[in-house]
Amino acid sequence: MRRRRRDAVRGVTLAVVVGLAGAVVAVPAAADEPQPGLTWGACPEDVVTKVAVLQCATVPVPLDYSEPGGEQIEIMVSRLASTKPDKRRGVLMLNPGGPGGSGLSFVDDLAWFGMPASVLDSYDIIGMDTRGIGHSAPISCGFTAEQDYLGNIPPYAVDEQAVADQAEIAKGVAEQCAAHDDGRLRHVSTANMARDLDRIRAALGEEKTSFLGYSYGTALGAAYASMFPERSDRIVLDSNIGDTHLDQDGIRRFAMGMEQTFPDFAKWAAARHETYGLGRTPEQVRKTYLTLAERLDGAPENGVDGRLFRLVTFAGLYGRTKYGLTAQLWQSVRDGDEAAIEKLAAAATPSPTDNAWSVFLAVTCNDVDWPSDVRTYQRAVAVDRERYPLYGAASANIVPCAYWPHEPAEPPVAVDDEGRANVLVLQNRRDPVTPHRGGELLDEKFGDRSRLVSVDGSGHGVYVTGDNACALNTTTTFLVDGTLPKRDISCK
Structure with missing residues (x-):
């Protein structure tokens, strides 16, 4: 079945793969590699850790890979070195997602969550700020707290005019980014980040690298495994967006994810009706959500409007630990508790992390x-508002990419399904931001190179951060022993 599935995928993507080959290969991937050997020292003070003692170093990479001898930028990496030389097999690079998440302390985060000792012994664990982030030539669009911009998930659009209004905001954001551009903006892409990974591998003196990426990190890992298959060791992709890039279809799948994951919260809230009063059944809880959201659409209350209420609820589905805060906000909105609404809105509103x-x-x-x-976005919003009533009119809304000042420098990286089987795809069946379909899509594109582990779980994140023994054991065995499941598996 997998061979036939792979052939079918190849049939529809062959033209794209052929078209990409010249564009991707034409850019030098690893010419003038840095010589192995990094100068390790203390990490910056803002790299806060709880359990691990990390070292940091910088790796020079070209700003523009089409001019490898031109301007260089520095990528900062962190390391938690294996203390068992007899068990060490190489390096394991990490990415926490985003794009835009700082990864220098992510090694410590996973160790705090319980990264198995066998994995810590087998690898030097390498975190990093990918290009443009934190300590790696950071970029800025100049976002401020005063802007009417809720972040990178579009706001809910109640009608066509709301899409048109958001288009003006999106255009202004794109122009603002262009005005703050210091020449680096156009070079921050997944393909260039994957090339940076290979420079880091070379600087570490490794012939190959393993990789563990979450959320957007799956796109980066898939890009690296496709651009550098011969240098990819063991690749784990957790909570997948479905490709090597996030596009309009990918963001629209957020609405699918919310529909699939919301019943878990509704069941949780219904079981606690005596505490929160949100509904005695999951169906009643859903009705409460829609009623409150529509009420806030017409009359915002103490800083909370329908857009923010839906966004906070969407974020509240990322894991069960967020259910209580989400239920409190609903309760406060329902009861008109002004002080509680202001407090919870401040805690739940996305911070303007420029x-x-x-x-x-x-x-x-x-x-x-x-x-x-x-008009393209207005049609999409109309379709998804009916298809996914909870959040469809948000994720289908227009984004600043519609007015971006730069054309893509190259086509998106095509997933390479040729090569040895060394990709493990992990996916919860109910995930609000990367629904199960994303894992299926990426697994289909990798064909015989990958195996899909589907977890009967809810929330965003499977390995270490989740709570499924089957997925934990399967992934640890792959990372430590290299044993990939013979077929796709389902973890109950």
Whole structure:
């Protein structure tokens, strides 16, 4: 079945793969590699850790890989070295997602969550700030707290005019990014980040590298495994966006993810009706959500409008630990508790993290050419509002990529299904931001190179951060022993 499936995928993507080959290969991938050997020292003070003692170093990479001898930028990496030389097999690079998430302390985060000792013994674990982020030539669009911009997930659009209004905001954001551009903006892309990974591998003196990526990190890992298959060791892709890039279809799948994951929260809340009063059944809880959201659409209350209420609820589905805060916000809105609404809104509202939002936009807009016609988004919103009532009219809304100042420098990286089987795809069956379909799509594109582990779980994140013994054991065995499941598996 997998061979026939792979052939079918190849049939529809062959033209794209052929078209990409020249564009991707024409850019020097690893010419003038840095010589092995890094100068390790203390990490910056803002790299805060709880359990691990990390070292940091910088790796020079070309700003523009079409001019490898031109301007260089520095990528900062962190290391938690194996203390068992007899068990060490190489390096395991990490990416926490985003794009826009700082990864220098992510090694410590996973260790805190319980990264198995067998994995820590087998690898030097390498975190990093990918280009544009944190300590790696950071970029900025100049976002401020005063802007009417809720971050990189579009706001809910109640009608066509709301899409048109958001188009003006999106255009202004794109122009703002262009005005703050210091020449680096156009070079922040998934393909260039993958090339940076290979420079880091070379600087570490390794012939190959393993990789563990979450959320957007799956796109980066898939790109690296496709651009450098001979240098890819063991690749784990957890909570997948479905490709090597995030496009309009990928963001629209957020609405699918919310529909699939919301019943878990509704069941949780219904079981606690005596505490929160949100509904005695999951169906009643869903009705409460829609009623509150529509009420706030017409009359915002103490800083909470329908857009923010839906966004906070969407974020509240990322894991069960967020259910209580989400239920409190609903309760406060329902009861008109002004003080509680203000407090919870402040706690739940996305902070204006200029650097993170800027990188998200740069990567997302540089990777692929987005539709620029407002009518395209109005039609998508109308369709998804009916198909996915909870959140469809948000994720289908227009984004600044529609007005981005730079055309993509190259086509998005095509997933390479040739090569040895060394990709493990992990996916919860109910995930609000990367629904199960994303894992299926990436597994289909990798063909015989990958295996899909589907987890009967809810929330964003499977390995270490999740709570499924089957997925934990399967992934640890692959990373330590190299044993890939013979076929796709389902973890109950």
